[in-house]
Amino acid sequence: MGGLLGLAFLRARGPVAPLRIAAIIVAASAPVTGLVALVSLQHACPLYVTRGSGYCYHTHDVLGGWTAGAAIALTLDLLVVAFLLAISARQSRLAIEDAALLRPLSARP
Numbered sequence: 001m002g003g004l005l006g007l008a009f010l011r012a013r014g015p016v017a018p019l020r021i022a023a024i025i026v027a028a029s030a031p032v033t034g035l036v037a038l039v040s041l042q043h044a045c046p047l048y049v050t051r052g053s054g055y056c057y058h059t060h061d062v063l064g065g066w067t068a069g070a071a072i073a074l075t076l077d078l079l080v081v082a083f084l085l086a087i088s089a090r091q092s093r094l095a096i097e098d099a100a101l102l103r104p105l106s107a108r109p
Contacts, residue, residue, distance in 0.1 A: 016096070019089035027082035034075030041067035 016089050016093045023082045023085035030075050030078035034071045037074050038071035
């Protein structure tokens with residue numbers, strides 16, 4: 001739904017610099033975010049209520065071994081988002097350059 005609204009109300013291409021900066025920030029923060037997710041999931045209490053439930057730590061993975069996979073999937077997802085942002089910035093830059101080349105000579109500064 002958001003994509004359809006964006007097509008209807010926004011420009012076709014975004015500015016190059018913010019897209020490039022966003023790609024760099026997302027790519028740089030992906031490993032840190034994955035590590036934070038891994039540590040958070042490994043220190044989480046079980047998803048079920050046990051006797052004496054509350055804030056708890058365990059020396060082993062009580063969530064069934066899926067925490068590392070979830071952290072890796074999050075990291076890869078963020079890297080894909082960074083790649084798409086970088087491609088979008090490149091396409092926007094090329095579109096701006098093409099538009100400048102297609103202007104008539106009389107309209108050029």
